[in-house]
Amino acid sequence: MKAQALHGHLDALLLAVLEGGALHGYAIIEALRARSDGNLDLPTGTIYPALRRLERAGHVVSTWSTVNGRERRTYQLTDAGHRALAGERAGWREFSSTVGRFLDPGTSPAAPA
């Protein structure tokens, strides 16, 4: 899928995967790939800067853990991060319902019953 479409939603995605528990960068990439059936295969050059953005914004905190000399920076949602995620979710719903009104008329997914 056109990854460019992510514009503006990446942060929300990252917060969402971290909601399930603290993860390190590489694991986040794999989690995204796994939970999206391979649709979201984001390069490290996308994730790492985004993570640092989120840390600067106070939405996550990172802790270094050296495992067998293998450095891993584990990111964890802060309280503000949880709140931000809630906001992002609301924003996403508004966005997707607004755009969906044009691009997905009537064909509401998961509502055929």
Added chain:
Amino acid sequence: MKAQALHGHLDALLLAVLEGGALHGYAIIEALRARSDGNLDLPTGTIYPALRRLERAGHVVSTWSTVNGRERRTYQLTDAGHRALAGERAGWREFSSTVGRFLDPGTSPAAPA
């Protein structure tokens, strides 16, 4: 709403509004605003260049109509435009279902009833 989120979906939106019939630029802006309850209030500097992009791509054709000396360039979907729209719709569904899996778990959009 954060308009930046539109990134990559604007073209699809424009094709979608034109699907209902040919419109001129200004009317497109108003149609977007109306059909989105004011959520999509896009500036002319966004719409006009986008329209010309679509025309270069062959997805729309424009015809000038001078109404009372008031120049109006009316855009109309081409055959290729219709096909492009179908593709964009499919892309949107994939995108929204992928992102929705993270941000909208269980709460299927457009199906709140």
Added chain:
DNA sequence: CTTCATACGTAGCTACGCTACTTGTCCGGC
């Protein structure tokens, strides 16, 4: 005659994800 809504358009900015590259450890194969 000035102001406002209609209508179109361009130039330059900025945000943000992507490409490409770098560094370093550990494990398996040869």
Added chain:
DNA sequence: GCCGGACAAGTAGCGTAGCTACGTATGAAG
């Protein structure tokens, strides 16, 4: 013992694309 590949993190520079701000012109309203 050495080399390649998976793991892990990171930076620099690029390109895309929407946004801000501006400019032009007409017709109607005051």
